[in-house]
Amino acid sequence: xxxxxxxxxxxxxxxxxxxxxxxxxxxxxxxxxxxxxxxxxxxxxxxxxxxxxxxxxxxxxxxxxxxxxxxxxxxxxxxxxxxxxxxxxxxxxxxxxxxxxxxxxxxxxxxxxxxxxxxxxxxxxxxxxxxxxxxxxxxxxxxxxxxxxxxxxxxxxxxxxxxxxxxxxxxxxxxxxxxxxxxxxxxxxxxxxxxxxxxxxxxxxxxxxxxxxxxxxxxxxxxxxxxxxxxx
Numbered sequence: 527x528x529x530x531x532x533x534x535x536x537x538x539x540x541x542x543x544x545x546x547x548x549x550x551x552x553x554x555x556x557x558x559x560x561x562x563x564x565x566x567x568x569x570x571x572x573x574x575x576x577x578x579x580x581x582x583x584x585x586x587x588x589x590x591x592x593x594x595x596x597x598x599x600x601x602x603x604x605x606x607x608x609x610x611x612x613x614x615x616x617x618x619x620x621x622x623x624x625x626x627x628x629x630x631x632x633x634x635x636x637x638x639x640x641x642x643x644x645x646x647x648x649x650x651x652x653x654x655x656x657x658x659x660x661x662x663x664x665x666x667x668x669x670x671x672x673x674x675x676x677x678x679x680x681x682x683x684x685x686x687x688x689x690x691x692x693x694x695x696x697x698x699x700x701x702x703x704x705x706x707x708x709x710x711x712x713x714x715x716x717x718x719x720x721x722x723x724x725x726x727x728x729x730x731x732x733x734x735x736x737x738x739x740x741x742x743x744x745x746x747x748x749x750x751x752x753x754x755x756x757x758x
Contacts, residue, residue: 533594562742567701570682571661579670587661595709598656600737602686602705604649609679613664647690655738709740729757
C-alpha cells in the first residue's frame with residue numbers, strides 16, 4: 527500500500543471505463559498537498575414533477591466521510607438550491623439542519639447567471655467540521671403553478687467553481703464537484719518534532735487546520751518537496 531496509512535489510500539477502480547480514482551466511494555479528480563484538499567464528486571438530490579404537480583421522481587443524497595480525517599470544506603463549498611418553488615435543506619446525523627428557499631413564479635423569471643440571488647438559485651455556507659451530509663428537497667406548492675417550466679428541483683453541494691449557466695444547460699445534473707479537506711492527524715502538533723507520533727517528515731513544520739481539529743504539514747522556508755515524505 528503506497529499511502530501513509532489506510533485513511534489516505536486511493537484506489538484505482540479499473541472496472542470503470544475509463545478507470546476512476548476513488549477514496550472510499552467518492553471519485554477524486556484532483557489533489558493539492560499544499561492546500562490539504564481534494565476535489566471529489568458527490569450525487570445531487572433532485573425532485574421532478576409533471577405539468578400537473580405530480581411527483582415523478584424523488585432522490586435524496588447521503589454522504590459519509592467516515593472515520594478518516596476528512597471534512598467538507600466550509601469555505602469552498604455551499605449548499606446550492608436550484609429550481610422554482612424549491613426548499614433545499616441539509617443536515618448530518620442529528621447535530622444540525624439548515625435550509626434555503628429558491629422561488630421564481632414562471633418562465634418570465636430571469637436567472638442571474640453570475641450569482642445565486644434567490645431567483646431560481648440560492649446558496650448558504652456549510653458549518654465547520656462537517657464529516658457527513660444529507661441533502662433533501664421539499665416543494666411549497668408542489669409545482670402546481672409552474673406547469674412544465676423547470677420541472678425538476680436540485681439540491682447540491684457546490685464548490686467555488688460552480689457556474690449557474692453551465693449547470694442549467696447541462697444534460698447530466700446527477701453529480702457536482704465538492705472540495706474535501708484533510709488533516710494528517712486529528713490531534714495537536716507534538717511538542718517534539720522527532721516524536722514517532724509526529725505526522726510530518728524531515729525539514730517541515732506543522733500548522734493547524736481552520737476547519738476543525740487537526741494539523742497539516744508544510745516545508746520549512748528554503749526547502750521544497752512533499753512535507754509528508756520529506757523536504758530538501
